[in-house]
Amino acid sequence: TEPCFMAKGEKKTVFDIPTEYLAPRYQPLGVELFNRFGEEAGERIKVKKISLPSLGKILNLPRHSNFSLFLPFHREIAGLLIDIFMGMRNTDELQSMAVYARDRVNPYLFNYCLCVSLLHRTDTQDLDVPTFMQAFPDKFVDGKVLAKVREEANIVPVGSRMPIEIPIDFTASNLEEEHRLAYFREDIGLNLHHWHWHLVYPFNGPRQIVAKNRRGELFYYMHEQIMARYNFERFCNALKRVTRFNDFRAPIKEAYFPKLDSMIASRAYPARVANQPIKDLNREQDQVKADIGTLERWRDRILAAIHSGVVQDERGGTIALTEFEGIDVLGNIIESSIISPNRAFYGDIHNYGHVFISYCHDPDHRHLESFGVIGDSTTAMRDPAFYLWHAYIDDIFQQFKATLPRYTVNQLNYDGVTVASCSVQSQGAPLNELQTFWQQSDVDLSRGVDFQPRGSVFVRFTHLNHQPFNYTINVNNSGAARQGTCRIFIAPAADERGNPWLFQDQRTLFVELDRFVVNLRQGQNTITRRSDQSSVTIPFERTFRNLEANRPTGGDALEQFNFCGCGWPQHLLIPKGTPEGIRCQLFVMISNYADDRVVQDTNVPCNDASSYCGIKDKLYPDRRSMGYPFDRSPRDGVSTLQQFVTPNMRVQPVTIRFTNRTVQRQ
Ligand code: CUO
Incomplete structure (x- = not known):
């Protein structure tokens, strides 16, 4: 390789x-x-x-x-x-x-x-780096497919080779209801995003590359959004929200059989059967010796810090968990990285959760087996248990958020700015209907698979995609010309039972779709924005960057490649929806840019997926708490979204309709 x-x-x-x-x-x-x-x-x-x-x-x-x-x-x-x-x-x-x-x-x-x-x-900064998927296809592709790739390459000359198809349904059958989410968990682009995110935010290494601006907070927010998106996808598949893994002694109901073969370790990734509990670990070779009790102790100390509002640092002092910076400190503690203020005391809870689950099939190494997919950031999102664990991690963060002052109407409103209407228009669809479908795309795997003679061999995989669409937002500005930040989110309109939401529950399901600065003149303004401009996503070509052909725009230097690989895949921007159309609420807000602005030059390459990834070598480009305005419990008297909205916000009912057709990427 x-x-x-x-x-x-x-x-x-x-x-x-x-x-x-x-x-x-x-x-x-x-x-x-x-x-x-x-x-x-x-x-x-x-x-x-x-x-x-x-x-x-x-x-x-x-x-x-x-x-x-x-x-x-x-x-x-x-x-x-x-x-x-x-x-x-x-x-x-x-x-x-x-x-x-x-x-x-x-x-x-x-x-x-x-x-x-x-x-x-x-x-x-100008080095060309191949996509990780091409270097290590075994972490993304069914082992059987790789065998077929080799066979094709060995027998068929370049030019006559056919793409090898990766079936969409290769890890389980419909007897397993969790398998309905396989298209999301096993999406290659999604797993590439997650790997890149952890590459941009390494746990160890020189301090200056670990201690990035608001890193702990972004760890919380990016994974919170993964959970919001996963739960939304579950609703689209008639499943309820993920149950958090809050009892470390309870069996894990969800099984997972990954069917990936590690080429380097020459082993299949181990499976996890149904109803396995995690167990105390003692694996000398991996230098892992940890009891479930340790995990529980770390948890109790973290919860105590949250509820007392202070963290004990390494030198016997304390750090207050403040309204705006507290979440960042807590993120560093929970993740944890070398910038945790007290690893000896608060431990390494999130990483160890991955480790415990990944070794539950062989906790003392008696079978000489390695970790399951959840033990590796490249493959972790494939396993349903990833979401059980991150639901729990998110719950800890939410307990902290619950201690913060509520946003007042003043902190939410933008005086004199009214969002009069908003709508979405997809090509060829009724107004306010988003449409999704399957798409097949090809990726060249020849770099990561050794064979002679050389030359391209493509795999063809099937993934979700949506019709591109536009937002149209009408805004009245009764004051002088000024700027605002337009924030767009979407959430399911009803809970699992089809009942209307309590705002307190619905707020954790809002998925960020976009965030951008707008110039408002006095009077009427019409804002239009394309779905592919989203601050959350990167284009398909960048996720799977085929070298040479697809360089990011805005500079000939290739500096950005690695960083630029971080970004939610554009093809997963919109949840799958349902054949009959799932009812959703599109939320649009214009906040006061004077309170949002971070003074810096963001006109740099790769600045287009900042919501979940930040901007390379820059401050996080939004001064508000990440997730604003949904990151905190609502003010007194607010129990529904309608009661929450101030004049600078607007809620528009939309539907997401899935059609079971497969199109080929041109
Ligand atoms: Cu990204 Cu648990 O942090 O996987």
């Missing part, structure tokens, strides 16, 4: 490597290895000899093991390797170091650390 920054196109780039940089086993073969690739070589790159730091502990993770960001030991050695890559004085040295490490270090660990470094070093 190729590492992060190797060859492009048909011809391989060949590195001319000092013999001692090869792994000891290959050193005697050095020249021969070079000749083997010689005839199909394109560019030859001479790798300089440098004085190499010792890799030490980093080598303790075997090359043919799986790698997980949630495991403390793996995170620690990842931090060490990122430090080494970040510390190289120039790109020549980085290249030498990377070449040396590549043959020795676990490939997943290597790829992750190199990608984090390329993303954060100032001198590697």
Whole structure:
């Protein structure tokens, strides 16, 4: 498998490597290895000899093991390797170091650390990085499909190869009702977004790349939105909201059989059968020894901090959980990363939840099995248990939000600004009807699968998509010309029973669709906005960036590639809906830009998916608490959405209709 920054196109780039940089086993073969690739070589790159730091502990993770960001030991050695890559004085040295490490270090660990470094070093901003899916297709695609890809590539010459179809229904049958959500959980673009998010916000490494602006709060908000979106999708599939995993001793009802084969570990990802509980862990090889009691203790301390309003820091002092910054501190504690103010006391609850669930099939390693998919940020969202766990994590954050002062009418209203109407128009649909359908798209997997002769092999996968649509929003401004932030959300109109919502419950189901600045003249204003301009999403081409062909607009430098891979996939912007049309409420608000504004230049590449990902090297571009205005309990006397709205907000009933047809991407 190729590492992060190797060859492009048909011809391989060949590195001319000092013999001692090869792994000891290959050193005697050095020249021969070079000749083997010689005839199909394109560019030859001479790798300089440098004085190499010792890799030490980093080598303790075997090359043919799986790698997980949630495991403390793996995170620690990842931090060490990122430090080494970040510390190289120039790109020549980085290249030498990377070449040396590549043959020795676990490939997943290597790829992750190199990608984090390329993303954060100032001198590697113009490097072209292939999509992670192309580097490690085994983390995204049914193992059977990969076997077919190899077969096609070995037998059929380039030009006559057919795309290999990934069936949409490969992990379970309809006997399992949770399987109705497989199209969402197993969406390749969704899993790529999640992996990129954790790449942009690493747990370990040099402090300046971990301690990003409002990182803890964004951890809360991005995952809160995953939950809101997942619950919305469940409603579309006649399922109730996720039940949070709040009793760590109870069995986990939902099973999951991933059917992914790790190419590097040469093993299938283990399955989790129905009704497994988590168990105390003692896995020497992974350096994991933890009791469920530990998890419970961390939880109790965190809840105590929330309810007392203060956190104990490492030096015996306290940090107040304040109205605006408290959520960020709490996010860092719960996630947790190295910027948690007191890891010894508050522990590592969220990451360990992933670890406990991922090892429930082999808690003491007696069967020599590795972790399940929930143990790896690349694959975690495939497992229904991910949502049980994150529902619980979100519930902790919501307990904190419940302690905050309610927004007053003054904090919500924008005096003199009235949203008179809003509507959505999809191509070829009735007004205020959004339409969804299946789409088939092809992605080239040839980078990540070794075969001869080379050349493209495509897989064809089926994913949800929607008709593009426009918003039209009419706003009256009785004051002078001014600016506002337009915030657009959507939620189901009724609860699981079909009853109207209490606002307190519905607010956690609002899914952000867009956020943008508007200029208001005095009097009437008509705002129009296209669905593909959303501040939440990135275009399909960027999620699956086919190299060369699809560079982001706004600059020829490729700097943005890694960061730019973070963003909700455009094809999942709108939940699936139902054949008869699910009733929803579209919510539009214009808030006072004077209270929202962050003074900085955001006219930088890759600034278009800031809602869930932020903007590279910038402050989060909205000063309000993330999730505003739905992040807190409502003021007294408000029990419905209608009572909540102030004149600068508007609620428009819309429906989402799903048609069971499949279109091909052109
Ligand atoms: Cu993204 Cu639990 O944090 O997976």
